[in-house]
Amino acid sequence: MKILSDTKVVVHGLTFEKYISETEIQQKVREIGQALTLNYQDKAPLFIAVLNGAFIFAADLVRACDLDSEICFVKLASYDGTESTGAVNTILGLDKDIKGRHLVIAEDIIDTGTTMNHFIARLQQFEPASISIVTLLLKPDALKYDIDIAHIGFEIPTKFVIGYGLDYNELGRNLKDLYQLSEE
Ligand code: IMP
Ligand code: MG
Numbered sequence: 001m002k003i004l005s006d007t008k009v010v011v012h013g014l015t016f017e018k019y020i021s022e023t024e025i026q027q028k029v030r031e032i033g034q035a036l037t038l039n040y041q042d043k044a045p046l047f048i049a050v051l052n053g054a055f056i057f058a059a060d061l062v063r064a065c066d067l068d069s070e071i072c073f074v075k076l077a078s079y080d081g082t083e084s085t086g087a088v089n090t091i092l093g094l095d096k097d098i099k100g101r102h103l104v105i106a107e108d109i110i111d112t113g114t115t116m117n118h119f120i121a122r123l124q125q126f127e128p129a130s131i132s133i134v135t136l137l138l139k140p141d142a143l144k145y146d147i148d149i150a151h152i153g154f155e156i157p158t159k160f161v162i163g164y165g166l167d168y169n170e171l172g173r174n175l176k177d178l179y180q181l182s183e184e
Contacts, residue, residue, distance in 0.1 A: 001171050001172060006018070008182075009172070009175065009179055011162060011168045011169075011171045011172045012168060012169050012171060014168065014181060014182075015181075015182040015184065016161075016162055016163075016168075016172070016179035016180060016181055016182060017179060017180055017182050018177050018178075018179055019156075019161060019177070019178045019179055019180035020154060020177065020178040021177050022164075022176040022177050025136075025153070025164055025177070025178065026060070028136075028153045028154065029057070029060045029061055029064050029136075029153070030064050032061065032064065032134060032151045032153065033061060033063075033064025033065045033066075034064070035151065036061075036064075036065045036067070036104065036134070036151070037065050037066045037067055040065070040067050040069070040102065040104070041067070043102045044067075044068055044069070044070070044101075044102070045067060045069050045070075045101075045102045045103070045104045046069070046070045046071070046072065046096060046098065046101045046102065046103055046104070047061070047062055047069055047070065047071040047072070047103075047104045047105075047106055048071075048072055048073075048074055048094075048103055048104070048105050048106065048123075049071060049072070049073045049074070049106045050074060050075075050076060050105065050106065050107050050108070050115075050119070051073050051074065051075045051093075052075075052165070052167070052173070053107075053108035053109065053165050053166050053167065053173075054106050054107050054108040054136075054165060055073070055165055056164055056165035056173070057106055057107075057108055057136045057153075057164065057165055058071065058073075058106040061106055061134065069104075070096070072093065072094065072095060072096055073093055074091050074092060074093045074094050075091075075092040075093055076090070076091060076092075076115060076118075076119055077090040077091075077092060091119070091122055091123075098123065098126045098128045099126055099127045099128065100127070100128065100129050101128050101129055102128070102129050102130045103123065103128045103130065103131045103132070104132050104134055105119070105120075105123075105131065105132070105133045105134065106134050106135075107133065107134070107135040107136070108135070108136050108137065108164075108165050108166050109135065109136065109137040109138070109139070109161070109166060110133075110135045110137070110138050110139070110143065110147065110149065111139045111142045111143075111158075112142050112143065112144045112145075113142075113143045113144055113145040113147050114144065114145070116133060116135075116145075116147055117145040117147055120133070120147070132150035132151070133147065133148065133149045133150055133151075134149075134150055134151040135149060135151070135152055135153065136153040136154065136164070137152075137153060137154055137155075137156055137161065137166075137178075138152045138154070138155050138156070139155075139156055139157070139158045140155050141157065141158045142158045156180075159180050159181055160180070160181040161178050161179060161180050161181070162175065162178070162179050162181075163175030163176070163177055163178045163179045164176065164177070164178050166178070
């Protein structure tokens with residue numbers, strides 16, 4: 001990763017331009033945190049952060065909530081033999097009994113919604129009390145499923161973004177702002 005200027009970075013040979021600033025992100029995270037604080041008083045919610053992309057968002061989100069919350073981190077695997085099917089059939093790291101719990105899913109980005117759609121279906125089999133999805137980013141034009149999303153940080157066009165946990169081939173997660181793939 002090479003920082004070209006205050007607004008441009010190059011990652012694996014592709015140029016990205018600053019898109020949503022750290023300040024805007026933090027403001028949005030605060031707003032969502034305040035809403036969750038009101039909704040989940042005395043419900044002891046369990047946050048489920050979807051690795052790897054949501055690790056930074058989830059860390060900020062739990063601290064924006066004034067709640068006795070718990071958090072766990074899961075990885076979703078979608079393999080059928082050696083082929084990735086897009087269907088989430090394994091949830092790695094779900095080490096808590098979620099039956100009867102109020103779940104808040106923290107996701108970095110919902111694109112086609114395939115991942116989230118399958119993940120929610122799997123979680124429902126464990127009979128939680130409730131599930132709300134919180135995503136920092138949504139690409140509404142790419143969405144292929146009817147998913148009930150409780151909180152969306154930003155709706156963005158169907159263009160590739162990196163930063164604030166999101167990567168391009170594993171790089172760029174540590175950028176404080178969000179960057180969008182440049183058109184040039
Ligand atoms: P979906 O299953 O199509 O909704 O894709 C969700 C996953 O694709 C996310 O959790 C990300 O890992 C990845 N993804 C989708 N769009 C982007 C992007 O713009 N930047 C980085 N990762 C993305
Ligand atoms: Mg993700």
